[in-house]
Each structure stands twice: as structure tokens, then as C-alpha cells.
Amino acid sequence: MRLDKYLSGQGFGTRSEVKKLIKSGAVFINEVSVCDAGFQIREEDLENGISVSVQGKEVGYKAHRYYMLNKPAGCLTATEDARGKTVMDFLPLSAPEKRKLCPVGRLDKDTEGLLLITDDGDLAHRLLSPKRHVDKCYFAVIEGIVTEEDVEKFAEGLELSFQALPARLKILEVDAEKKESRIEVTIQEGKYHQVKRMFGAVGKKVVYLKRISMGNLVLDETLKPGEYRELRREEVELLEAE
Ligand code: URA
Numbered sequence: 001m002r003l004d005k006y007l008s009g010q011g012f013g014t015r016s017e018v019k020k021l022i023k024s025g026a027v028f029i030n031e032v033s034v035c036d037a038g039f040q041i042r043e044e045d046l047e048n049g050i051s052v053s054v055q056g057k058e059v060g061y062k063a064h065r066y067y068m069l070n071k072p073a074g075c076l077t078a079t080e081d082a083r084g085k086t087v088m089d090f091l092p093l094s095a096p097e098k099r100k101l102c103p104v105g106r107l108d109k110d111t112e113g114l115l116l117i118t119d120d121g122d123l124a125h126r127l128l129s130p131k132r133h134v135d136k137c138y139f140a141v142i143e144g145i146v147t148e149e150d151v152e153k154f155a156e157g158l159e160l161s162f163q164a165l166p167a168r169l170k171i172l173e174v175d176a177e178k179k180e181s182r183i184e185v186t187i188q189e190g191k192y193h194q195v196k197r198m199f200g201a202v203g204k205k206v207v208y209l210k211r212i213s214m215g216n217l218v219l220d221e222t223l224k225p226g227e228y229r230e231l232r233r234e235e236v237e238l239l240e241a242e
Contacts, residue, residue, distance in 0.1 A: 003027065004037035006052075010059055011233030021054065028053045064120035065101065066236050067091060068217070071115045072225035077106040087115055090226055104128060105136075105190050105214070113138070113211035114219035116239075117228075123239060127215060133165065133188035134242060137213040138195055139172075144204035146171050146181035154185065158201045165189055167198065184212070215242040 001009075007018045007027070019037045021027065027034050029041075030051050041050070052059040071077070075085040079102060087103050100119035104127055107115055118124060127134050146169070154169040165188045173182040181204075187194060196206045212219050216238035223229060231239075 001041055001043070002037065003029075003034060003039040003041055006041045007054065007059070009065065009230060011231060011236060012054060012059075013232070014229070026055045064118060064123075066120065066231035066239075067101070067117040067228050068220060068223070068231055068235075069115045069117055069228040070219060070223040070225050071107055071112055071211075073110045073112050076109055077103050077115065079103070087117065090228055091117065106192075107211060108193065108196075108209070111209045111211065112225055113209075114214055114217065115211070116214060116217060116231075127239065127242065128190065130189065132242070134215045135186050135188060135213070136190060136211060137184060137186040139210045139212050140183050140185060140195060140199075140206050141208035142181045142183055142199055142204050143207050144179060144181065145174055145176065146183055146204065150202045150204075153202055154198065158198050160191075160194075160197050160201055162191065164191075164194070164198060180207075215239060 003022060004015050004018045007021070008015050012018050012021060022037045023035055025033050025035055029039070041052070069087055069090055071087055072090075075087055075089065078086045079088055079098075080086060088098055088101065091098065091101070093101075101117050102119070102121075102124065104116040104118060104124045107113065116127070126132060151169045151171065154167040157166045158164045167188070168186040170184045171181060172184060175181070185195060185198070187198075191197075195209060199206050217231070217235055220229060
């Protein structure tokens with residue numbers, strides 16, 4: 001693999017950012033400065049302990065891949081589907097490269113926003129574990145006027161077909177004429193249609209839903225729906241500390 005691709009995959013920035021970094025002389029391989037972005041790094045070199053450092057810091061060999069997708073509406077959160085488009089179709093990777101990747105958690109077909117896709121099963125398991133109560137924050141447009149009473153009900157924990165954990169509901173804007181509200185809601189669970197069901201329980205309807213964060217990971221708003229990027233090293237570290 002090319003050196004720029006490897007470092008980009010390690011979270012050192014986009015391919016063009018990394019190319020600049022390499023040109024600046026900041027990258028050393030086995031203590032020799034390498035300024036050629038096309039320098040070839042082989043998987044077995046990494047496994048055999050080749051030393052790569054950037055700005056004096058050793059780059060650990062990252063065995064896993066982490067992508068942030070701004071999921072567009074209209075595709076399924078699945079690895080494959082015979083009939084429709086899935087979130088995996090937005091990653092321009094070969095079939096073998098995609099084989100071990102899985103979306104972390106599920107967004108409805110009509111929901112947009114942050115979706116982590118990774119082959120790091122341990123991290124995925126930790127983020128999804130019901131015991132860990134990892135916060136998921138959503139922006140939503142609601143048909144109806146969301147009130148302070150709703151905020152309190154969410155904070156107490158709504159009774160759905162199960163007892164939902166307390167959720168933080170923040171009213172951003174209410175349009176009394178259109179009878180529409182813009183809100184942010186943070187939930188600690190990820191049950192099927194949870195946000196929609198919570199608003200249903202207070203007699204309102206979600207007309208647009210977008211996930212903006214999951215734990216410490218925040219959607220990169222420069223990504224348009226359907227765009228993705230690899231996570232930066234600090235983002236992976238933050239998720240690991242979750
Ligand atoms: N809650 C929902 O209702 N739908 C989603 O896609 C995510 C959370």
C-alpha cells in the first residue's frame with residue numbers, strides 16, 4: 001500500500017493533507033526520512049515491526065478500519081440487501097475490503113446522519129452494549145408543538161412497550177404557525193424506532209430525523225449525505241475511552 005494511503009488510514013488526515021505532511025519531511029521509516037508519498041508499505045513489513053513515525057511519534061500498526069458515513073435517507077443499515085441500496089454501497093471499497101465491515105447500530109431507512117462502520121467488533125460491541133448507556137444525540141423536526149411538559153416527560157423516562165431510560169430533550173425552535181418544532185434529543189438506548197416511538201408517546205410525529213453524535217463521536221458536518229471519511233486517530237481514541 002502507498003505511504004499516503006497508509007497514513008490516511010491511520011487517521012493522519014485526508015490523502016492530500018498526508019501528502020503535504022510527507023513532503024514536509026515529517027515522516028520517517030526505520031529512522032530514514034521518506035518524502036515520497038508513493039513509497040510502498042507492505043502488510044508483512046508492518047506485521048514484522050517496520051517502524052513508521054510522524055513528527056517524531058511512532059505510528060502504531062492499526063489492524064482495524066473505522067469510517068464515518070453521513071447516511072442519506074433511502075438506504076438500509078445493512079451489509080447487503082437483494083432489493084435496495086445499503087449503507088455499504090457508499091464506501092467505494094472492493095468486496096474483500098468490505099467483507100469484515102459492519103455498521104454500528106441501526107438507523108431507519110428514512111433517518112440520516114452519523115453512522116460508524118468498522119471491522120472492530122470489540123468496539124462495536126462496547127458501543128452497543130445496553131449496559132453502557134452510550135449517548136446518541138439526534139436532531140429532529142417534529143410535527144406539533146413540543147412543550148416543556150414533553151421535556152419533563154422525556155427526562156422522567158417514557159413508558160413505551162418498555163420503560164425507556166431518561167432522555168434529554170432540548171427545544172431549538174417552535175413554529176406556532178406551521179405547528180412544527182425543531183429539537184435535539186439525547187437517548188441512552190437504541191431500541192427499534194425509539195425516537196419516533198418516544199414522540200408518538202407524547203402525541204407527536206417525527207418528520208425528519210438525523211443522528212448527530214454517538215458517544216464522543218460527532219458527525220463531521222462537512223460530509224454531505226452519502227459522503228464518508230475515515231475516522232481520525234483522536235476520534236478512535238475518544239471512542240475507545242467511551
Ligand atoms: N430512533 C428512531 O426512531 N429511528 C432511528 O433511525 C434512530 C433512532
